[in-house]
Amino acid sequence: MSILYNLISKKELKKRIFSETEPRLTLSFYKYFSIENTQEYRDEFYKNFNKYNVLGRIYIATEGINAQISIPKKNYFLLKNFLYNFNLELKNLRINKSLNNEKSFWFLSVKVREKIVQDGIKQDFFNPKNVGTYIKSKTVNSMLSDKKIIFIDMRNSYEYAIGHFENAIEIKSLTFREQLKKLIPLMKYAKNKKIVMYCTGGIRCEKASAWMRFNGFKHIYHIKGGIIGYVHDARKNGLPVLFKGKNFVFDNRMGEKISDEIISFCKQCNQLSDTYVNCKYNSCHLLFIQCEKCSINFKNCCSSNCMEKI
Structure with a gap:
C-alpha cells in the first residue's frame, strides 16, 4: 500500500528544493463542484501529484478543490492530462501560471477541509455557483476608467497594502471570513451600482460575487483568473497593466512584482x-x-x- 503523506522533515525538503536546478512552474487552480467522498478524492490526488513531483498545498472539500502548487516544467502536461481526465468537472479546468517561477514550495500537502475557502456562510441554500459576470483585461481597463463603477479588493489588508488597483475599496480584514461579514453592510449603498470584485487567482472573488448576488446586488462582475489572470491576459493582448505594486502570494516568494511602483x-x-x-x-x-x-x-x-x- 502506498504511503499517502510526507515522511521527510520539512527542513530537509527545503534544503533539497533550493539545491535543485531543474526548472519548475508555480501554478494555482480551483473549482467549485460537489465531491462526495473527499477522503478518496484526496488520496488519489496525493498519489498522482507525488508521482509527478508536485509540491504545494491542495485543499479538498465537499464544495470543491483549491490548489497552489509547484511542478517540474517537464511534468506540466502530464499533470494537466491527469486533472482533465480525473473528473468531468475538471475537464478544461483553468490553471493559472504564476507571474514568476522563483522557488515557492518544498513539500506536498493534500488536506480534506470543511470548505476550500473558509467563509463563515451558514445558509444552506446559498449557491456558490450563482456568480457574477466574468470579465477580462480589456473590459477591466475600460471599467477602471469609469468613476461610477466600484472596484472591491477581496483580499486581506496585508495583501492590499503592497499592491491593488487604483481607488479599489479595501475591506479591512485579516481573513476572508471576516471580510465577507463586513462586505454587505459596508456596500449596502451600492445595491444598484456596477461592482467589480477581484482577488489573487479568482477563488475568493468568485464566492464573494455569489454572496453579493445572494444578498440582492444587481450588477456584479469579477475578474477571470483574478490578478494573475488579468496580468497574463493584458500582456498577451498588448494592453496596459493597470494594477499597481506587487501581488501578494501565499508561498515562499510572498510577492510577485507587477509594476515598478512601490506603494507601501x-x-x-x-x-x-x-x-x-x-x-x-x-x-x-x-x-x-x-x-x-x-x-x-x-x-x-x-x-x-x-x-x-x-
Whole structure:
C-alpha cells in the first residue's frame, strides 16, 4: 500500500528544493463542484501529484478543490492530462501560471477541509455557483476608467497594502471570513451600482460575487483568473497593466512584482518598501514589511525587543 503523506522533515525538503536546478512552474487552480467522498478524492490526488513531483498545498472539500502548487516544467502536461481526465468537472479546468517561477514550495500537502475557502456562510441554500459576470483585461481597463463603477479588493489588508488597483475599496480584514461579514453592510449603498470584485487567482472573488448576488446586488462582475489572470491576459493582448505594486502570494516568494511602483512602507523606518518578511524571533514570527536597511539594523526582527531575545 502506498504511503499517502510526507515522511521527510520539512527542513530537509527545503534544503533539497533550493539545491535543485531543474526548472519548475508555480501554478494555482480551483473549482467549485460537489465531491462526495473527499477522503478518496484526496488520496488519489496525493498519489498522482507525488508521482509527478508536485509540491504545494491542495485543499479538498465537499464544495470543491483549491490548489497552489509547484511542478517540474517537464511534468506540466502530464499533470494537466491527469486533472482533465480525473473528473468531468475538471475537464478544461483553468490553471493559472504564476507571474514568476522563483522557488515557492518544498513539500506536498493534500488536506480534506470543511470548505476550500473558509467563509463563515451558514445558509444552506446559498449557491456558490450563482456568480457574477466574468470579465477580462480589456473590459477591466475600460471599467477602471469609469468613476461610477466600484472596484472591491477581496483580499486581506496585508495583501492590499503592497499592491491593488487604483481607488479599489479595501475591506479591512485579516481573513476572508471576516471580510465577507463586513462586505454587505459596508456596500449596502451600492445595491444598484456596477461592482467589480477581484482577488489573487479568482477563488475568493468568485464566492464573494455569489454572496453579493445572494444578498440582492444587481450588477456584479469579477475578474477571470483574478490578478494573475488579468496580468497574463493584458500582456498577451498588448494592453496596459493597470494594477499597481506587487501581488501578494501565499508561498515562499510572498510577492510577485507587477509594476515598478512601490506603494507601501517599511514598518520600522516608514521608507518605501514592499518586501514582506516574518520576524526571525520564532515566538513572534510576525509578518511585516521591512526595507533592506532595517533588515540589517534589526537583524530580520520586527522590533528591538525581538532582536534582543534571539
